Amino acid sequence: MKTLLIVLLLDPTIFAPAGVSYYAQKADWDTSQVFFQHGWVEANPSFTLSRQPFSAPISHKAGMRIINKWSVETLMWSSLHNTGSYILTAYLTSYQPNHKKLIKVISWSERIIFASIITYYTSSAHFHQASLNRKMAKEYGY
Numbered sequence: 001m002k003t004l005l006i007v008l009l010l011d012p013t014i015f016a017p018a019g020v021s022y023y024a025q026k027a028d029w030d031t032s033q034v035f036f037q038h039g040w041v042e043a044n045p046s047f048t049l050s051r052q053p054f055s056a057p058i059s060h061k062a063g064m065r066i067i068n069k070w071s072v073e074t075l076m077w078s079s080l081h082n083t084g085s086y087i088l089t090a091y092l093t094s095y096q097p098n099h100k101k102l103i104k105v106i107s108w109s110e111r112i113i114f115a116s117i118i119t120y121y122t123s124s125a126h127f128h129q130a131s132l133n134r135k136m137a138k139e140y141g142y
Contacts, residue, residue: 013115014082018075020119024126025067031133033060034142074122078115085111 032042036057042048047063048055057063089107093100 011082011111013111014075014078017078017115017119017122018071021074021122021126022067022071024123024130025070026064027130028126028133029060029063029067031130031137032057034137035133038140038142070122074118078118081114082111085114 029047036042041054042057043053045051045053045055046066047058049058050056058066085107089103092103096103
């Protein structure tokens with residue numbers, strides 16, 4: 001159990017999705033602020049006062065609380081997934097000791113694939129929106 005805890009604390013496939021997700025969402029939120037200061041509305045209902053799309057945005061601080069919450073949830077899902085993966089890997093290697101290396105390679109591959117998918121799912125749209133926000137802010141002279 002102690003070894004599992006140490007491995008989990010050092011495994012980048014746990015922390016990377018949450019870190020990248022946080023960075024992407026923060027970039028999106030931060031680059032949106034200049035538009036809100038000029039009267040624009042927020043399309044994402046999670047970040048509006050009315051909880052309706054295309055409405056007045058919540059404060060920057062309130063938005064950061066939501067982003068922090070979502071990043072912690074991503075970290076939780078990564079931790080839960082990897083814990084299950086490590087337990088299954090330990091069981092399979094004890095059950096099939098002649099195939100330890102194969103089982104570990106498959107386990108690592110699966111964790112990397114999961115981390116990649118969850119990172120893409122939680123980050124790609126935010127990176128894209130932050131890029132658009134920067135471009136539009138420059139075009140509008142903000």
